[in-house]
Amino acid sequence: MSAAPSPVLAVRGLAKSYGGVRALDGVNFEIAAGELLALIGPNGAGKSTCFNIVNGQLRPDAGTVHILGRDVTGLPPRRIAGLGVGRTFQVAAVFPSMSALENVQMALIAVRRGVFGFWHPARRIAREEALALLEQTGMGAQAQRPAAALAYGDVKRLELAMALAGEPKLLLMDEPTAGMAAGERREMIALVRRLTRARGLAVLFTEHSMDVVFGHADRAIVLARGRLIADGPVDAVRRDPLVREVYLGGTRPGREARP
Incomplete structure (x- = not known):
């Protein structure tokens, strides 16, 4: 019988205090590929602290953070990104x-610094890959539009394409649907779910x-006052x-919790 594959991300015993306040208190969880x-959790639960660690x-x-079996605890963001970690922001x-296409090209060039020597060759080499990433995120038709002229939901899709440039x-993803209408939220997270499956990502x-x-997550972990109080399938x-009691407050499925 073959051993189970190692998790992409394994967090063990994370603790962080600010003065006398314990933002995280012995948090453990892991994520598998795909x-x-x-x-989730109420405001002040420690979500941002955990995410930023x-x-x-x-x-x-x-505590420790292992990515693909490697201890990355305390490494700076650039080093962690180089190990196969992408990020989007709220x-x-x-x-x-820049155009949507140029944004993704710049992301590709940044990831592969040292491979491309000059802007013009880099632009030619990265063009097809950038277009392919825009197509995958539903932004192919917007490739030549300046990012400043894009609708908000399209900007979030563009940022996702840029995050995928490093083949993470x-x-x-820090609140990937923040500020979107209900329909846009569903479309965005459905896109992320498809990419998770197709690319074998851990998200x-x-x-x-x-x-x-x-509606879309495979699992949820819930923090409250720095402690992990639940980890399992979303249902x-x-x-x-x-x-x-501490977070949903009787919220019915399909409604938003706004603590």
Whole structure:
């Protein structure tokens, strides 16, 4: 009988304090390839702290972060990105004056610095790959439009295409549907789910919209006051009495929790 594959991301015993406040208190979880994992909880639960430790923006007081079996605890974000980690932000980080195509080309060039020597050869070499990424994220028809002229939902898709430029194994998404209307939210997270399956990605995302979490995530982990209070399939987490008490507050499936 073959051994189970190692998780793409394994978090063990993470702890972080700010003064006398424990933002994280012994948090453990992992994500497998092809899995979409939601990180949820009330404001002040420790979600951002956890997310930023995984990404390398913060160093934990205790605990470890392993990506693809390698201990990356405390490494800076650039080093972690180079190990196969992509990230999108709550406020999309794109170059407004550049076209969608140029934005993705720049992402490809940044990932492969040292492969491309000059801008013109780089632009030619990266063009087809950039177009392919835009097609995969539903942005092919918008390739030549400046990012500043794109609708908000399209900017988020563009940022996703840029995050995929590094062919990540782990994708960190900070509220990927924030600010979107209900229909846009569903389309965006359905796109992420398709890409997760097709590329064998492990995706960790934070989210306040419960329709997104319970409609599309494979699993959810719930933080409250720095502690992990639930980890499991979304249906089980939604029914968990403690989760309902401290976070959902009786929220029905399909409605948003806005703590």
